[in-house]
Amino acid sequence: MESMTDAPIKITKTTASKLEQVDFSNLTFGKNFTDHMFVCDYKNGEWQTPEIVPYGPITMEPSAKVFHYGQAVFEGMKAFKDDNDDVFLFRPKDNLDRINKSAKRMAIPAFPESYFMEGLQALLNLDRNWIKAGAGNSLYIRPFVIATESGVSASPSSSYRFMIICAPANAYYKGEVKVLFAEKYSRSADGGVGYAKAAGNYGAQFFPTSLAQAEGFQQIIWTDAKTHEYLEEAGTMNIFFRVNDTLLTAPISDRILDGITRKSLIQIAEDKGIDVQVRPVSVKEIVEAAKNGSLKEIFGAGTAATINPISGFGHKGETFDLPKLESSYASNFKKELMAIQYNTKDDPYGWRHKVLS
């Protein structure tokens, strides 16, 4: 096994696979983990030899900085299998670049590309039977970094742990999704950490989201904290609005995650000749478009859901339903994207990355 990586990855295989215990037709997202995990510690100013070990609990000091100061970042990516049992990632280098951008904002050292790419490959190779072919099946991959130094003073950790854990996933369908446009709470500030996949950004959304859920909305679309007049993104998805045949989405800023699905969709849509406007999208124009019938679709774009159509939204006590379309942008883009991801059509963009054959 060691021979397949140039990076010095130490591999310890499990002696008791859990694969047979998992019902692959009925998976809860992010709940079952594969047999192995990737672990690499940072200390004395450098990343140590990466290891792949059986998936299992880790031991932490109660005073570890991640618990007290949320010094932690993560990524989300997926592996797909085609009918030849080849395994593919989607733009994996972008996930590495983004975790390192997130890490920089959280004062965490960057992780080396070779450790990441070769670590992924070795890990997927060991757990390749956890990846099932068939549209909608995938392996969700969660790289993350946590601050491990013991000490309750508010300063950057001197030690970190980079890990990759993996969970098999089925097609993502959560039923109808109605969203609430944020009016009071906010997700991020100018000059803040909203553009980073910093752990604390997510926990901070749970409470406002629970309030929205109590009103019958599954998710929130965050607006700018300054005025609440512009629509930014959802909790784990960037958001697109289709007004007549124009596609609108907010520009990237230091408040918004630079989503890989988002930028891929923009490219696909433009190549189809669709008018894509990347610009601030106001609540006002979307409410007006909903009222005059020109608002055709809203959908979220993100790795977990791929593309998630939204059936309606709430704003200032009013709710608006979106039309049910025969042939939506959302479903067309999703087909297109999945064809690239699952290797059922050519990839003109070079996004598909074969990792195992």
Added chain:
Amino acid sequence: MESMTDAPIKITKTTASKLEQVDFSNLTFGKNFTDHMFVCDYKNGEWQTPEIVPYGPITMEPSAKVFHYGQAVFEGMKAFKDDNDDVFLFRPKDNLDRINKSAKRMAIPAFPESYFMEGLQALLNLDRNWIKAGAGNSLYIRPFVIATESGVSASPSSSYRFMIICAPANAYYKGEVKVLFAEKYSRSADGGVGYAKAAGNYGAQFFPTSLAQAEGFQQIIWTDAKTHEYLEEAGTMNIFFRVNDTLLTAPISDRILDGITRKSLIQIAEDKGIDVQVRPVSVKEIVEAAKNGSLKEIFGAGTAATINPISGFGHKGETFDLPKLESSYASNFKKELMAIQYNTKDDPYGWRHKVLS
């Protein structure tokens, strides 16, 4: 031991105290922990029986939500010992109320008062020899809550762990403190989690603070994210400005922590007949006051530092030095506060809470 608490706290004492190994005259803040820790798990919708156990590592799932979504809150408090070996806390109920307020914002269940107060008492009783008498000596107490459920989907955890760990501390003196007024980065947004002691608020400050440190400033004074025109607070301290004989400090909002030291100082200052103005404090007025000589002092107020005088500040490339005063508000308030904390004078406010005698 069990008899001292009404709450059902299970106690397991250490068999190997580390007390003798610690040099109490030379402590690094937050690095040495006492012999015991308090642990209470939340599951099946309720807090389980609290335990006090020997301080030591804990075992966590790599997929625990605290690592991925920063669902975690904490508190900081201190125990003080007088010359009779009695031990006191300072307004401990306010820490409980605040951790529960923070918890609510982070979708974490509230912790019961009896478990908290009796847990603290039992823990301090076991570790009472770690608390040294003498002005400046204290035991820093860190209650915190982390989300422990295994699962990488962005939703609130169903299980939590509440812990209290303690670290002995000496008088806090970090040398001269110069601060930079934030111009680009920000700490919190309207509608965000800035008022909560949410873990992620702290990690998010490390990178901007490191940039300030590279310019010769030890800390940042955060300004409002909207305009950067108003001074809010420092990383772990609320901030006071003395202009002539008037004391200015920012009002509490959803961006600013409601500091216990801050509100105690406001009370003490008002009772001394000082004009205290709790109102937005503009960068402009402070820069002008520095230029015309009416700015006499800036100081931080927080549990760790008590009161921390600031020797100068930087703003838009200019630096301003503050005068060195014979008798400052900062040093007078600090004496007053410490006299209450260490039981060397009457406490007209009922802030001192005797926990062990």
